Amino acid sequence: MLTRFHLELGFAGLVLLIGATGLVGSSGLDFGWGADGPRAGYFPFRVAVILVAMATLVAVQAIINRAALRRVVVAEPEGLRRVLGFGLPIIGLVLVAQWLGLYVAMALYLLVVIRWQGRRPWHTALGVALGVTVVTFLIFEIWFQVPLLKGPLEIMLGLG
Incomplete structure (x- = not known):
């Protein structure tokens, strides 16, 4: 059975991976503010930080509420097989x-x-x-x- 708890953690992991990729990618750029405005990595770095922070928050909330989230069945094995x-x-x-x-x-x-x-x-x-x-x-x-x-x-x- 696929429960909401599994989906919450899976989604948080996916967003965390995307955010981490953004952090790694923007770390090679100057992500500060220059005399003429934001540098090349300014916005990608900040968006990546927000993604990592929100993914962490979703994962923590899912773990705290895991008992309730495990009661919400999203897909039975047959439905999951069809989706896959x-x-x-x-x-x-x-x-x-x-x-x-x-x-x-x-x-x-x-x-x-x-x-x-x-x-x-x-x-x-x-x-x-x-x-x-x-x-x-x-x-x-x-x-x-x-x-x-x-x-x-x-x-x-x-x-x-």
Whole structure:
């Protein structure tokens, strides 16, 4: 079971990670105030400090109220499985797109989701995956002339 306590701590951890990343990133910059105004790291540093502070506050409040928060069930195992079945392939799409490009990742994502989650036949899944990918390529690359993330396959085919 996923309870509100777990969500509160998970969200606090995520925000803390983002804030810590901001602190590390802005520490390489001058985050003070100069004669001509704020330096490059001024606002990122302060936003990161606020994120870390608020994430810590949320985590502390969750721990203090853990008994009450554990009684609030957010998702049963079946519901959680369905959410993860939808969310994990999207995360996979983002990760695969970094190495293979957006179009190949999109085709693989649609193929996997339509075939295994939608339980459609291979020819349907393959047709939709390739069709949507080709139409997306034509719209963005040809019609709008907006290049999207390319991978080695598109570059090999001379599309990158």
